[in-house]
Amino acid sequence: MMGRTIRLRMALASILPVLLVVASIVVIFWQGREQDLEASHQQRVSLLAHQAALFSAYGLFSGNTASLQTLAQDMQREPGVLAVQVFNAEGQVVASSGRLGLPRYNEALLQQYVAQQKALQRDVRAQPVLPTVVPIEDLFNLEEQAPSSRPLGMALVAVSRDALQQQKRSTLLTALWVGALGILLGALLAYRLGNRVVVPIVRVSQMVQRIGRGDFAVEHGVPADDLLRELQVALNQMAMRLAWGRDDLQRQVDAVTQELRLKKEQAESATLAKSRFLAAASHDLRQPSHALGMFVARLGQLPMEPQMRQLVDNLELSVQAMQDLLDGLLDLSRLDSGSVPVRMAPLDLNELLTSVHSTLLSTAEAKGLRLRMRPTTLWATSDNLLLQRMLLNLVINALRYTERGSVLVACRRHDQGRGVRIEVRDSGIGIAAEHHQDIFKEFFQLTSRAGDRNFGLGLGLNIVQRSANLLGHQITLLSQPGCGTRFCILLERCEPASPLMQPPAERRAATLGEVGGMRVMVIEDNAQAREAVSQLLQSWGCEVLAAANLEEARAQQTQHGVPDVILSDYHLGAAENGIECINALREQAGSHIAACLMSGETHADFLLEVQDAGLPLLHKPVRPAKLRSLLRHMLP
DSSP: OHHHHHHHHHHHHHHHHHHHHHHHHHHHHHHHHHHHHHHHHHHHHHHHHHHHHHHHHHHHHHTOHHHHHHHHHHHHTSTTEEEEEEEETTSOEEEEESSSOOOOHHHHTOHHHHHHHHHTTEEEEEEEEOOOOOOOOOTTOOSOOOOOOSOOEEEEEEEESHHHHHHHHHHHHHHHHHHHHHHHHHHHHHHHHHHHHHHHHHHHHHHHHHHHTTOOOOOOOOOTTOTTHHHHHHHHHHHHHHHHHHHHHHHHHHHHHHHHHHHHHHHHHHHHHHHHHHHHHHHHHHHHHHHHHHHHHHHTTSOOOHHHHHHHHHHHHHHHHHHHHHHHHHHHHHHHHTOOOOOOEEEEHHHHHHHHHHHHHHHHHHTTOEEEEOOOOOEEEEOHHHHHHHHHHHHHHHHHTOSSSEEEEEEEEETTTTEEEEEEEEOSSOOOGGGTTGGGSTTOOOTTTTTOGGGOSSOHHHHHHHHHHHHTOEEEEEEOTTSOEEEEEEEEEEOOOOGGGSOOHHHHHHHTSOOTTOEEEEEOSSHHHHHHHHHHHHHTTOEEEEESSHHHHHHHHHHHOOOSEEEEESBOSSSOBHHHHHHHHHHHHTSOOEEEEEEOOOOHHHHHHHHHHTOOEEESSOOHHHHHHHHHHTOO
């Protein structure tokens, strides 16, 4: 099969030049011969027309129509002549022969008619009949007579092209036979050349294939007159060396494979141990951080001296920075696990911008910056929580890297009104062009800020980028060193939601009302965290029912009545969890009690379980402002 393929390819390689040369010769010969035949045919037609005009001159001059008719019939007998027609000077037909319908005098002079007849395989030629110089005696005219330049008439001859076409076909057939003969000779030469060269090539190819399959046996019996004998001997030597190297390499591969297997098992064990450690450390760190934040928030509500107030403010800033780092790591882990739910819906961007502005206004004022928000009437489609988190990260990043000036948050129409662009502009230090892609990487910070923990771990913009990819939004950046920075979030614009879908003014006022007087049950197995949350809620005017497990929670509900809201940790001992506890208290009360989970867990199975239960989730450490906002929205 291989020999047949190689022989075919060599034959094609040999025949192709021959084919091109033969084809060129055939084409040139046929075209030249065709042109000669066409020229000869046209000369004959012109000669016949000229002859008819010459012989008709005397008959037209003398008015002898009988001689003209005889002339037309005699010329019509010529081979290929279809018809002959003679016109006088007035355009009248005086003689005609043949069955072909010839045109009138004026039509015969038109090139369009000649072209139409040629398309019908007929050549029509019109020749004017000019008078000959014949002296005529006139007794009444003593002046010498001159020949007249006015034609006596016109002779029209129609000749068939069938004979011409037959000659052309014969010429083409002859050229094709000559070409076929040339190709046949070339094929014979190629076949003989292939038989001489193909056999050694096939033998070498078979040896290479055998070596490729791992068969390193030496080929014996190479003919001495083989054209590729030296190559086949070299292949035999290479096969022997490969056989020796294969055995040695196999031993090395077995040893390295065993070593890699051991290292892989060690790496998997180390990764599993690290994951367990991070999960445990994350949960254990969130508990004291959660309690610390609640205690500091409660401490900040107490009256104290200015020096003590300054210490408490610094402590609160430190706790907030620590919680920011934990929140960043939490968001990153949730995005990595793919467990972040997305709920796309129409959003009032003015409410979103107002919320971000009110949240970070005190931070901007504390740094001496102006945080400006431009009101808007635009709506867009997105996830409210994720978009708010993205916008908060962008504004926080702008405040961190701006020493003086202002930060602007605004909305504008985009893409000819089909989209919305949320812009965050600052007058900060700016970003060099070579870092425009790097700033979205994990843990990346500008060189001038690296190592300064006040600027975080470098996760904010990475979270923004991942959230944008999750929502299908686009992030753009425009910045230069010393000229500030502009981040843009590109959204799909939508029309405002129906008034029926918006909460009435009374409901909104209720959700933004105070939480004083609410009866809140706190279920937390950690004593410090339970005490911290309880004291903070009591400082807000809430009635707190504290419990460490389900049994104590049942007792509190039986003794003091059904609470308005249940705040429960997820892990409540070895055999209990917050979801089961909330369901049990609702069953005991016989009604649906508003409830919320607080936990430091981040793994995907836990998040799916909470989502299936339909409970809101606050990740520890919980910020007091977020807890208070949730309680306002859960007012009965």
